[in-house]
Amino acid sequence: MESINRLTHGLVDYAGLFPPAGLGMAQAVSNYSDYRRRPDAGMLGRFVLPASRLDEFADAAAEHLPRGTHAEPWLLAVLLTDKFEDEIPAILKFNCSHWVDSPSGHALIDTVEIKASRPESVAQIRKTLPDFYRAFIEIPPDQQSPDLFSAIRGATFSAKIRTGGTEENAFPPGSAIVEFMKACRHHGIAFKATAGLHHVVCSSYPLTYQPGSASAEMFGFLNIFAAAIFLFHGSPDADVLAVIQERDPSAFVFDENGMRWRSSSVSAAQIDRARKEFAISFGSCSFTEPVEEFARLLAHTSTPSA
Template sequence: MSRSTGFPHHARIFEHLVDDAAVFPPGLAPTDVAVREHVDLHHGPYAAQLGPLLVPATAAAEVAILAARDPRASGSPLQVGLVVRPGGSLEPLTDAVHLLRDEPAVHVASVEVGWSPAWRQVLGLGLPVVVEVASGAAQAHALDEIAGTGTQEAGVRAKFRTGQTPTWPWPDEAALAGFVRATVARRVAFKLTGGLHHVVRGDDRGEPMHGLLNVLVATHDALEGAGTAHLARTLGVTDVEHLVERLTALEAEDIERLRSSFTGFGCCGVLDPLTELEALGLLPERTSA
């Protein structure tokens, strides 16, 4: 049994926080494996912390078949987020949404696209929209457009990539701090993707990685008016006990504001951050069978 923090309202911080990106790099799980294991997780002890399964829009038909074959999906539809990577065509996304609307075993929780001049087309789908933005000057322009949609009413969030890819350098503390500060200033909710496998800032097999607790605390500080330099320092903290103390000191209303701003993140190995959170006593206690 995990130890308790004595923090009765803390569970809300991690509620539906981790989206399952198992099929995307570097995980690259086959779709059938990803669907089966996601349903297993959804019926397991981490269900409350789990977000939707993220899948390419082009895989919608396969996902529908796989979900329909699983009897567990009949009573509790598979929650999915349909993704078109930056630069991809939006047509498969529209086709996928129309296909899955007639599939009772699948529920589309959101659609995710990269920013482009055509991104607003997906607003007509009537679903929550996540828009991945770049860095630098292009980011400010994209966030201004997202803010201009009336994000609360339209259900539009921004997305920023925190992990390194062959075409995307790792964004350091200053870059991530700038994004968090920019979204909070515009009252735009956001999610992150890539690289948040661990609870604290560090390195994984020689690659730098941001920490989940760092991001949560930095988001709270941004909501309290902290500037970019302060947020960058918070994102660089490696003292896990300090971060836990900061987080467990939050009141219920602080947590609601925090999660309304930082809504979640995609991770190809969802158990990585969840088991670390459990080891720190930050998830609700569960007894062994």
């Protein structure tokens, strides 16, 4: 279905190395290789890893990476630290050794993610990072100043919001997410989200995979991305917040023409534009959870085309 394909294409950046999954490199790489062959692989985005583990990734991925002139590379998103000036050469070296026809296999780091709380920090990142890379700047929840968003604005730079974690206090209020999205829209900035979005719709879920884990109210990835799409196309703040907080899966309905949330709707073309220009992806430690939950939701809420 066109509306679903446009909503979900490349939506899930696989972050299996990170909590709560916390997988070893070999297992995470093997999983990603398997996911690329699934029927729902269209939802799979980049493999996320820290810059400090690039050599480990190269060793683990050697038997999995595609080879040959026409091979589609694995796309990687690499997390940088405040030592990014020392980490960038390692990224360049990795790309050079994993180019087309490389005996090491074909992989490409085209995206980096890094935290910054001051405009000056963003300026230094921009000065140091080659233009080839897209950078997602993670903005701390208490540092969402207009000056910081203004510093991010510009070619190849986007914003990043953390929407959860393994502790209840890691989840921001829905109103803070609305304000973040509004600031991004005002400044013409795209964004990605990360953490706590491995379920489809807002509800109370266990914080970790450990037996007896505490639970907390989590946002669903459908809530976040539907809200972003409606905001991008001019929906009022109150409606955007209501989408973020929606707990009823049946409130979201898809058909060939688009997506509906209660009495509001967007077309497939509007979904496509918002995904390409505004709401890019989310990082998840699980690929199967969000994808399979979404499939179950669609089985009950989508409307077949005529």
